[in-house]
Amino acid sequence: xxxxxxxxxxxxxxxxxxxxxxxxxxxxxxxxxxxxxxxxxxxxxxxxxxxxxxxxxxxxxxxxxxxxxxxxxxxxxxxxxxxxxxxxxxxxxxxxxxxxxxxxxxxxxxxxxxxxxxxxxxxxxxxxxxxxxxxxxxxxxxxxxxxxxxxxxxxxxxxxxxxxxxxxxxxxxxxxxxxxxxxxxxxxxxxxxxxxxxxxxxxxxxxxxxxxxxxxxxxxxxxxxxxxxxxxxxxxxxxxxxxxxxxxxxxxxxxxxxxxxxxxxxxxxxxxxxxxxxxxxxxxxxxxxxxxxxxxxxxxxxxxxxxxxxxxxxxxxxxxxxxxxxxxxxxxxxxxxxxxxxxxxxxxxxxxxxxxxxxxxxxxxxxxxxxxxxxxxxxxxxxxxxxxxxxxxxxxxxxxxxxxxxxxxxxxxxxxxxxxxxxxxxxxxxxxxxxxxxxxxxxxxxxxxxxxxxxxxxxxxxxxxxxxxxxxxxxxxxxxxxxxxxxxxxxxxxxxxxxxxxxxxxxxxxxxxxxxxxxxxxxxxxxxxxxxxxxxxxxxxxxxxxxxxxxxxxxxxxxxxxxxxxxxxxxxxxxxxxxxxxxxxxxxxxxxxxxxxxx
Numbered sequence: 304x305x306x307x308x309x310x311x312x313x314x315x316x317x318x319x320x321x322x323x324x325x326x327x328x329x330x331x332x333x334x335x336x337x338x339x340x341x342x343x344x345x346x347x348x349x350x351x352x353x354x355x356x357x358x359x360x361x362x363x364x365x366x367x368x369x370x371x372x373x374x375x376x377x378x379x380x381x382x383x384x385x386x387x388x389x390x391x392x393x394x395x396x397x398x399x400x401x402x403x404x405x406x407x408x409x410x411x412x413x414x415x416x417x418x419x420x421x422x423x424x425x426x427x428x429x430x431x432x433x434x435x436x437x438x439x440x441x442x443x444x445x446x447x448x449x450x451x452x453x454x455x456x457x458x459x460x461x462x463x464x465x466x467x468x469x470x471x472x473x474x475x476x477x478x479x480x481x482x483x484x485x486x487x488x489x490x491x492x493x494x495x496x497x498x499x500x501x502x503x504x505x506x507x508x509x510x511x512x513x514x515x516x517x518x519x520x521x522x523x524x525x526x527x528x529x530x531x532x533x534x535x536x537x538x539x540x541x542x543x544x545x546x547x548x549x550x551x552x553x554x555x556x557x558x559x560x561x562x563x564x565x566x567x568x569x570x571x572x573x574x575x576x577x578x579x580x581x582x583x584x585x586x587x588x589x590x591x592x593x594x595x596x597x598x599x600x601x602x603x604x605x606x607x608x609x610x611x612x613x614x615x616x617x618x619x620x621x622x623x624x625x626x627x628x629x630x631x632x633x634x635x636x637x638x639x640x641x642x643x644x645x646x647x648x649x650x651x652x653x654x655x656x657x658x659x660x661x662x663x664x665x666x667x668x669x670x671x672x673x674x675x676x677x678x679x680x681x682x683x684x685x686x687x688x689x690x691x692x693x694x695x696x697x698x699x700x701x702x703x704x705x706x707x708x709x710x711x712x713x714x715x716x717x718x719x720x721x722x723x724x725x726x727x728x729x730x731x732x733x734x735x736x737x738x739x740x741x742x743x744x745x746x747x748x749x750x751x752x753x754x755x756x757x758x759x760x761x762x763x764x765x766x767x768x769x770x771x772x773x774x775x776x777x778x779x780x781x782x783x784x785x786x787x788x789x790x791x792x793x794x795x796x797x798x799x800x801x802x803x804x805x806x807x808x809x810x811x812x813x814x815x816x817x818x819x820x821x822x823x824x825x826x827x828x829x830x831x832x833x834x835x836x837x838x839x840x841x842x843x844x845x846x847x848x849x850x851x852x853x854x855x856x857x858x859x860x861x862x863x864x865x866x867x868x869x870x871x872x873x874x875x876x877x878x879x880x881x882x883x884x885x886x887x888x889x890x891x892x893x894x895x896x897x898x899x900x901x902x
Contacts, residue, residue, distance in 0.1 A: 343376040343533055350381045350546060354594040355696075356687075357582065358602055361389075362553035364588075370400055370542035376535045381546055384528035385587035385698075392549035395532045399542030404533035412525045422517065429513040432506055439503045446499065450492055457485050515700070552585040555597050557746030558705065559762045563733055563775050565717050565752065567818025567871065574715040574735050574773065578708045578743070580688075582696060589697045595690040597708065599744055686742040711739040715773075718821040719869065721783045723810050729781035732823075733773040737765045750775055781869075782813040785826070788884070800893040807842075809884040814869050822869035823848075828887050830861040832900055839888040 350368035357363075371377055390407045460481050530546055560577040580597050584590065688708050696704065713735040721729045731752065737743060748762040750773075757776030765771045789807040794800050810824060831838050840863075847858070848866040857864065863885070870879040891897055 341376070343378040344371070345378045345380065346371055347380045347382065348544075350544070352588070352590055352593055354596070355590050356596040356598050357553060357555045357580075358598050358600060359556070360554050361549050361551050361602065362584075362586065363547060363549055363602065364586075364590075366546045368544045368546075370397070370534060370536070370544055372539055372541065374536050374539045376403065376533065379532045379534060379544060380529055381532070382527065382529040383588070384530060384548070385550055386526070386528070387550040387552040387586040388528060389549040389551065392547075393530055394547045395530075395544060396547075397534055397542060397544050399540055400534040400536045400544075402532065403535050404531075406531040406533075408529045408531060410527040410529075412527055425513055425516045429510065429517065432509045432513060436503070436506045436510060439499060439506060442499055443496075443503070446492055446496055449488075453485060453488055453492070456481075460485070549602060550586045550588075552583075552587075554583045555580045557581075557708075557744050557762070559746055559748035560751065561748050561762070561773060561775075562751045563715065563717075563731070563753075563773070565731065565778075565820075567816060567820065569716075572715055572717055574713045574733055576711045576713065576743070578688075578710070580690075580706045580708050581703050582706055583703045584696045584698055585700050586698055589695070591695045591697075592693045593695070595694050595696070595706070597688040597690070598685065599687075600685040686744055688741075709739075709741065711741070713738060716821070718823050719778060719781055720823045720825070721781075721812070722825045723783045723785035724826050727783045727785065728777040729783055729812075731775040731778045733775060735771055735773070737767055737769050737771060740767050742766055743771075752776065752778075778816075780814065780816040782815075783824075784811045784813075785809075786811075794893060795890070801890045802893050802895070803888065803890045805889075806887045807884070808887070809882055812869060812881045812883075814871055814879045814881075816871045818871045820869050820871070822865075822867055822881075824865045824883060826863045828861045828863065829889070830859075835891055835895055836897060837890045840885060841888060842884070842886040844882065844884040 348368040348370075350366035352364055353367045354365040355362050366381060368379070368381065370379065384407075388407075393405055393407050395402050395405045460478070464478055530548075532544060532546065534542075534544065536542060558579045558581045560579070562575040562577070564571070564573040564575075566572055690706065690708060694706060696706075715733040715735040718732045718734070719729050720732050721727065743762070743765040745764040746762045747759060749759050750757045752775050760774070763771060786809055787806060788809050789805075791805045793803055795803045808826070810826070812822065812824070814820075828840050829838055845865050845867065848854075848864040850864070850866065853862075853864050865883055867881070869881060873879055889897075
């Protein structure tokens, strides 16, 4: 059975298909006027895959072939197209000739199982497995029926024993034997059920495997897919054809390895980011020695405009703390007033981009142009990464493969951060500017400090010139301890009595690192939301940070931040120490009950 789908108009109508698949007005050359009267010369060509643009959920495949050298009209057939092809996306472009027509064809071929050893063997095994499954189903029903029979016997035995209880008709020995029989029979049925369930699972797995094998071999029928491109040559000479089409069952996702070298010297500190692509390729055709481009575009067009949602305005409410995802200081139990929100297990601050919803296909040019238009309309940027060397990616249903895309080195600013009120672990934070000139798309990252793996985290999307913040786990060379040195509660006042509570806090930092490092300590004091409650911060042993962002965003909410240089090991090899202390004084009218309130 032959099926053909027409995708572009003939040149006689004044339209040709360009490299983008978009129709362009063309004037038929006079040289073709008589040539079109003669039937085209049919030519089957070998057109290997030479380039692939891989999107997040599909791929644009390009095959290239040399055209006949002669003059005239040729009907070029390219066979062996994959099952995952999108027929509507078929497009062609040529050099040294004109595209007159592009058609897609499918032919259903009967496969003779008697002449195909692999197919014959797989079919026989599949038939045997299905017979085994049917037999196991009957065995399962039989076990269920036996279990129902045992239930009935057990119920009748219990009923009759209850009637005869206390009478001469009750035979204890017979009742004991019957109860023992029921228990043994139940045990046998349970064992049979467990063994049968295991066997049925194995048989089902075997059937699925054999069905997949038969699909790969073509089963009892095989579909041959081909493209037929009609071209016209007004003069003899070399000419080439490039056939492009979209396929499903192909995707990629960015994967990063972030490697930090904290040498204790700004000149030697380094963050290396290895960008990899995790590639899934199940299209049914191998990509051998191809030029690979990875794209964040989505080659789809929406058939209708997106909906417009209403916008409501209100007065902005202040936020208590910035939410920071990643392997960074988190919330936990601590003396006094807590800090932060969950301690989490990520590593890199940032959001992964949202997936775009799929839409029906149109022709290839519309799909590709729509991808860029959609991305720009959403305020995003389409990013294309050209892998710098030819690669081979076979079609494989069983696993994804990793492909290195690029490696970038950045100069970081390392800072050790601790929130001892929530967690006494000292965390390493790196800030670096993206000087690569390349857009880094969001993905998943494995994190390394030196030779140590510190976990995985989401990697943010970072534009060229943008700043990234990376949390790189705890650093065991540093220790932090927070303690309540003194607490005093008393009544004060002459005319009006107040309950006054004073807390004296201290944080001790110990460094076992060789060199000095930037250090940041964060704590907090309560913030009064009632004029009856007065909070005073006193006796700071070290001034708070003067960072404008901290003073504007965090200080009004009671957060205390100290930024300082932490020395390394002393000359005698002993750890260095540094302490921070402060006093908090709270006063309220006597009898006032103080509670924590939501912001």
